[in-house]
Every structure is written in C-alpha cells, then in structure tokens.
Amino acid sequence: MLYSETVMDHFRHPRNVGIIENADGVGEVGNAKCGDIMKIYLKIDDGQVTDVKFETFGCGSAIASSSMATEMIKGQPVSRLLSLTNKAVVEALNGLPPHKLHCSVLAEEAVKAALKDYYDRNAIPYDPQSLPTTSCESCH
Numbered sequence: 001m002l003y004s005e006t007v008m009d010h011f012r013h014p015r016n017v018g019i020i021e022n023a024d025g026v027g028e029v030g031n032a033k034c035g036d037i038m039k040i041y042l043k044i045d046d047g048q049v050t051d052v053k054f055e056t057f058g059c060g061s062a063i064a065s066s067s068m069a070t071e072m073i074k075g076q077p078v079s080r081l082l083s084l085t086n087k088a089v090v091e092a093l094n095g096l097p098p099h100k101l102h103c104s105v106l107a108e109e110a111v112k113a114a115l116k117d118y119y120d121r122n123a124i125p126y127d128p129q130s131l132p133t134t135s136c137e138s139c140h
C-alpha cells in the first residue's frame with residue numbers, strides 16, 4: 001500500500017484541527033508548487049506548549065503530517081520545537097512516498113514559523129539560523 005496505516009489514520013481522523021483565538025504564536029506557510037497552505041497555532045504557558053491547533057488546506061499527506069506534528073509538540077518545552085524535523089514527522093507516520101516528502105516539510109516549516117512568531121512577539125532572542133526568515137523557501 002502506498003500510505004501507511006498511521007498516515008491513513010491521521011488523514012481520516014486528524015488530531016488538533018482548528019484555531020486558537022488567543023494564540024501566543026501563529027505560523028502560516030505555503031508551498032508555491034502545489035498551492036497547499038498550512039497554519040499552526042501555539043498556546044504557550046511557562047515555556048511549555050499547552051495547546052496546538054492547525055488548519056491545512058492541502059493534500060492528505062499534508063493533513064497527516066500536520067496532525068502528527070501537533071501531537072509531537074503538544075506538552076513539549078518550547079525549545080524542543082527547534083529540533084522538530086520533517087524527517088521525525090515522516091518516521092512517526094511510518095513513512096511517506098518519496099514524492100510526498102515535501103508535504104511533511106510544510107509541517108516542520110509551519111511549526112517553526114509559529115515558534116518564530118512567538119519569539120518575535122515576546123522579544124525573545126534566538127539564532128536566526130535556527131529558524132527560517134521566510135516562511136517557505138519554495139515560495140521564493
């Protein structure tokens with residue numbers, strides 16, 4: 001089968017769908033080639049991600065990737081988000097077909113864009129190398 005059971009499960013029953021009205025960080029990224037868009041909302045208290053929601057207007061792999069990424073960062077210290085990679089998301093999904101790997105990149109970028117927004121809003125210094133300055137490389 002092309003997609004793992006885990007991918008199908010997260011596609012059919014995505015976790016953490018929605019918006020957070022008073023989010024502490026919001027990140028929106030898009031892929032210029034396929035036109036898919038992903039938005040992540042973070043609620044952060046005492047340096048912990050206490051809530052996370054996403055909206056994805058995109059393919060099934062993008063939905064499954066964002067669902068898995070939100071599950072992976074929920075309850076984690078904010079600093080942990082820096083090390084979230086699309087590779088880890090793909091591994092947690094038990095793989096994605098090669099031509100769908102870019103969909104998981106969108107999830108990593110959306111989480112990091114939301115983290116950057118949180119840092120910027122709170123004037124928290126960070127290494128610019130560690131977070132993308134543009135939300136989506138493929139859009140530029």
Ligand code: FES
Nearest residue numbers: 034036059062103
């Ligand atoms: Fe666009 Fe999957 S095809 S994110």
